[in-house]
Structures are given as C-alpha cells and as structure tokens.
Amino acid sequence: MNRLQTTPVTPIRYSIAGDEHLFAEVSESMSLEAFFRAMAITRAVEKLALPGVLDVCLANASFQIRFNPDLIHPLALLEQLEALESSTTAERRIDTRIIEVPVLYDDPWTNETQSRFRDRHQDPSSTDLQYAARINGYDETQAFIAAHSGTPWFVSMVGFVAGLPFMYQMVEQDRQLQVPKYLRPRTDTPKLTLGHGGCFGCIYSVRGAGGYQMFGVTPAPIYDPQQGLPYLRESMVFFRAGDIVQFKPIDRTAYDAAIVEVEAGRFDLRIRAVRFDLDAFQADPQACIHALKEALHDD
CATH class of the missing domain: 3.30.1360.40 (Gyrase A; domain 2)
Structure with missing residues (x-):
C-alpha cells in the first residue's frame, strides 16, 4: 500500500x-x-x-x-x-465530478508554435514533449504520455485567464511529473493547449501568451460566453475547483471528428458525479484512483 x-x-x-x-x-x-x-x-x-x-x-x-x-x-x-x-x-470529503478530457498529444499546432520560440526554451534541439520526457526519466515520449494520462488530475484553481484550470497530479510526490516553464514566455499559445509548468498542468482556455511546456490540444471548449455546448449551458466557465480530470489520448481522426461535433453544437464530455475522500486517497491512492476510473466508465 x-x-x-x-x-x-x-x-x-x-x-x-x-x-x-x-x-x-x-x-x-x-x-x-x-x-x-x-x-x-x-x-x-x-x-x-x-x-x-x-x-x-x-x-x-x-x-x-x-x-x-x-x-x-x-x-x-x-x-x-x-x-x-x-x-x-x-x-475531508467533497461531492465533485470526474471528467474525461480527450487530448491529441504531439499535435501539429503546438509543434509549429514551439518551433517559433525555441530561443526561449531550455533545450532548443528538443520538442517540449521530448524535453519533458527526458528530464522525468522516460526514454520515449509515448511512455511520458502514458504517465501523464494514466492518473487523474485535481483542479485546484481556475483563473489567471478566464476559465483556465490549474491541475495537480493525483500521485505520490516522488511520481509527480515536473517540468520548468520556458526561460522566457511565448507571445503565442494555441487555444485549448495542454500545458505544464512546475508540478501543475493546465488547459489554455483561449489563445494567447504563455510559458508552460506544450504537450497537446483538446477539442473540448472549456470557456464559451455563448454557452453553445451541452456541458457549458450551466456556466460559460466549465471547470471549478475540486473537479477531477482524466485525460484520454486520441488520434488525429478522433480529434477531427470531435471538432466537427463541436462546430455542430453536439459535442459533449463524459462527466460523472463522484465523492472524493481525502483520507481514503492518502491511505491508498491507487485504490482511490481505480475507484474514480471505474466511476467514470460506469454506464
């Protein structure tokens, strides 16, 4: 244990x-x-x-x-x-929700953006994913992606820009993925980029400047003043502190299909209500994570 x-x-x-x-x-x-x-x-x-x-x-x-x-x-x-x-x-216990967020890792848009700002990066010869994998002890980016998407993330703050969630990886401290921010911030980051800086992950809700390492993009809007999608009807800002996020790697075909659904106003996220018990998590994080994942796919 x-x-x-x-x-x-x-x-x-x-x-x-x-x-x-x-x-x-x-x-x-x-x-x-x-x-x-x-x-x-x-x-x-x-x-x-x-x-x-x-x-x-x-x-x-x-x-x-x-x-x-x-x-x-x-x-x-x-x-x-x-x-x-x-x-x-x-x-010690909160009623919250677990949300499955699809991610196209190693996507063409963040890769193109990276290429324009390598002079601001710790290792101009590597991509952000390659750099993050290496300094966290992974030989391949796919192994790093598996570690990144293999455990849930706890939303501990929403803000900085409208709707941007800061997420904390729900693993033992010695297993947390950590990467430094860019040496100097970029002046551009694609909308819905999956970023990471220090021990925190985030999703850039809008296009703009940023300094976090870029790992991929999600097709799922998380901030929309028009509230056009089903899961945004309650609030134009989707995430709230206490949410639990489970990333799901997808390929380009699935990403493109999701974008079609977004544009048609039909796209939705898998969301399940859960109770999170801090004491139970601290006593046995793996059992707690397993239960959260089971709840996510309990149809």
Missing part, C-alpha cells in the same frame, strides 16, 4: 495587498491538504456574508479576498480570518 505524506499544519500567513485585497498563504507548496484547508476557510468566509467582502478567490494553496475598505476595515477582516483559521475544520 502506498501512503501519501501529509503536509504539516502551519499558521496561515496573511498580507494586505493595496487598499482592497487581503492575501492568505496556507502553505508554501501545493498539496491536497493545503487545498482542502483553504477551501474550508473560504467557504466559511462566504457563509459569514460579511458586509464589504466583495470576492473570495480560492487558489492552489492560498486564497485572496477583495473587500471595500469603506465598509470593513482590513484589520477587522483579518481578525475574522484568524478566528476562522482556529475554529474551522477542513472538509
């Missing part, structure tokens, strides 16, 4: 940012423990409905609150947060 190490509980570090923001660093490094603790406190803040609190933004291992200083003094807000920190017990 493989047990995950838990992160020691340390005092939250608070800092006031400008006139309207209070930032709380729960942990210096991302872990599911830190995320669950931050989630519990932010939910408690929302339930208080404090006058003057405008936005509560949950991040990977931190959170930020935007407030109106004319309605609540920052020190009064800080006092409330410190009280919640000592009294709030982190939730």
Whole structure:
C-alpha cells in the first residue's frame, strides 16, 4: 500500500495587498491538504456574508479576498480570518465530478508554435514533449504520455485567464511529473493547449501568451460566453475547483471528428458525479484512483 505524506499544519500567513485585497498563504507548496484547508476557510468566509467582502478567490494553496475598505476595515477582516483559521475544520470529503478530457498529444499546432520560440526554451534541439520526457526519466515520449494520462488530475484553481484550470497530479510526490516553464514566455499559445509548468498542468482556455511546456490540444471548449455546448449551458466557465480530470489520448481522426461535433453544437464530455475522500486517497491512492476510473466508465 502506498501512503501519501501529509503536509504539516502551519499558521496561515496573511498580507494586505493595496487598499482592497487581503492575501492568505496556507502553505508554501501545493498539496491536497493545503487545498482542502483553504477551501474550508473560504467557504466559511462566504457563509459569514460579511458586509464589504466583495470576492473570495480560492487558489492552489492560498486564497485572496477583495473587500471595500469603506465598509470593513482590513484589520477587522483579518481578525475574522484568524478566528476562522482556529475554529474551522477542513472538509475531508467533497461531492465533485470526474471528467474525461480527450487530448491529441504531439499535435501539429503546438509543434509549429514551439518551433517559433525555441530561443526561449531550455533545450532548443528538443520538442517540449521530448524535453519533458527526458528530464522525468522516460526514454520515449509515448511512455511520458502514458504517465501523464494514466492518473487523474485535481483542479485546484481556475483563473489567471478566464476559465483556465490549474491541475495537480493525483500521485505520490516522488511520481509527480515536473517540468520548468520556458526561460522566457511565448507571445503565442494555441487555444485549448495542454500545458505544464512546475508540478501543475493546465488547459489554455483561449489563445494567447504563455510559458508552460506544450504537450497537446483538446477539442473540448472549456470557456464559451455563448454557452453553445451541452456541458457549458450551466456556466460559460466549465471547470471549478475540486473537479477531477482524466485525460484520454486520441488520434488525429478522433480529434477531427470531435471538432466537427463541436462546430455542430453536439459535442459533449463524459462527466460523472463522484465523492472524493481525502483520507481514503492518502491511505491508498491507487485504490482511490481505480475507484474514480471505474466511476467514470460506469454506464
């Protein structure tokens, strides 16, 4: 049985940012423990409905609150947060969903983009996938792809640009895939690129600048103000913190067929409701992952 190490509980570090923001660093490094603790406190803040609190933004291992200083003094807000920190017990189980996301790895569009920015990369002679495979100890890119798509990913934050999910690989720390960001950011990244920087994966919701290594593209829109697809009817931003993502490698034929379905407004994702138990995952991650995958394909 493989047990995950838990992160020691340390005092939250608070800092006031400008006139309207209070930032709380729960942990210096991302872990599911830190995320669950931050989630519990932010939910408690929302339930208080404090006058003057405008936005509560949950991040990977931190959170930020935007407030109106004319309605609540920052020190009064800080006092409330410190009280919640000592009294709030982190939730250990959440009702969430697991989502299968198709990915065309090693696609022509990110490969073309890479070729225009090799002067900004650690290894100009390699593709992003080749570089990521090598520094993670894989002899072939296909083995790296298998490792990348073989385990689920936990969405720990949505933002930076509209609808972009940051994802944390659900494996023991010594098995996590890690790659540095580009030496200098690109000025272009194809829409719906699967990226990776540090220990985090992401999906670029829109075309734009970026610094994460590029591994492939998904045909599945994840941000659409028009909300044209079935799974986007509830919200123009698809992902939410706490989602679990399972990548599914597809070939070019399947990708092209999916794009036809997207353009026709018929494309849909495989989504299943699941309960995630942090204690069960930490006790036996492989058994938990197996159960999540079973739930995904339980028709």
